[in-house]
Amino acid sequence: MNVTLADRPSALDVAGIGYLVVQVGDLDEAIEFYRRVLRLDLVGRDILPASGSHAVLAAGRQLVVLASNPDRVDLKETGVHQAYRVSMPARDAIAAALAGEGVEVKAYKEDRPAEERDNFYFFDPAGNRIQLVVSGNAKAPGIAGIDHVAMLVADMLRSEDFYLNELGLAEDHRVGWATADYVRARKWAAGEEDMAPGTRRLDKRYTVMVNKKVVPRCNMQLFMRAGDAVLGIYLANQHFQEPPEELAVGMPRVALAAKRAQLDKTARALQAKGRTFLGPVVHPASAPVEASLYFRDVGGNFLELCVPRARG
């Protein structure tokens, strides 16, 4: 019997993002920034397995894990970013805090309609791009939760197949498949639209068939729904070294919150597909998650299904 992760029509049953591991160069500096500016509460240090030297902070009911890595890859010019849901008053407060710290805030035109109405980007001290998304459902005075995460892939079609057909995520939006996207790319090249880093590029044609040295294009992007969150994958337009094939656990990492039965089901399906994975691993009571299934996408991005532990 051909086992699929999705076992459609029932897709991967996740609540959303459980936690997010973000790599930073200076851990103490990052902790201070996320606490002071984003008003996240420190839950603990070095309490999450497979995360190295780290701090765990609460972003609503979700967690942000700042993990120390002085050798982290600079991804400022790529589409990689993390986005948080906030209320409008919370965003105003964060904007004031950023202004007080002299942190530049950028607003771009957006490819994804859900983000077009309102956007707000800045970098943390380590160079991780952060986006704030105003949500009518956000009531918390600070960050209400993680809205979406964007990662890089080197093969969009394989990744599309993995996420939509194997994992069973639902498609949210795609960019780069339609003429309209490339018409917009020309607007960007003409200076008519300011777009976020990693979404546009100037292709150097290797053919003489057209009398143009460069062609403005958009980078392929595919956004998918995972519970109440969205995962975005961007086609990288430069090579990044991928982790070794046999490595199932690593950072940065996106952990999706699921029930224990989903971990077992996904493990069986990954095994049937010959994918690299580890677990389910049961964690000690001191960890903020009860169990984890570690795996990776076909682009080498580290993923996890986790069972969050109820916090007091």
Add this chain to the structure above:
Amino acid sequence: MAEVQSLSHSAICVHDLKEAEDFYCGILGAHAHAGVNFITEDTIKGRSVHKSVVLEDYLIALALAGDFMPMPPDEQLRGAHGFRHAFTVGCERFNRTLDVMRQRGIKFQGPVTHPEKGPFGQSIYFKDPSGNFLEILWRRDENVAYDATPEFNGE
């Protein structure tokens, strides 16, 4: 003479690769074959953005138009927007094909019955989502084996 052998493939421009692939694969029964500029290496080389599908043994390259193309009027289902691709089905299957098209909501013109002395039996005419004109027909000569490469007799 150049002595070309056969028709290899067609490259047609479309406005949406996903929509086009869904149409050619999901409705006409082609198989997804490949995509270009969907991997990092292609972006570095600046290759054109296209996908390809294979219908039986014939490859159709779906090239993404870099700009919006003029579209034929909605109500026009038969024509040649530069060209028209005609696909063959067996006579016994033709009516079932029409049923599928109706079930999938594909508007078509026909069936049009061709002259009895000609090679074509009946055709329907329709468009893909990007306005490329298409045709499905059955042939009266479907059981006739033509000599594809008549030999030159040297005289």
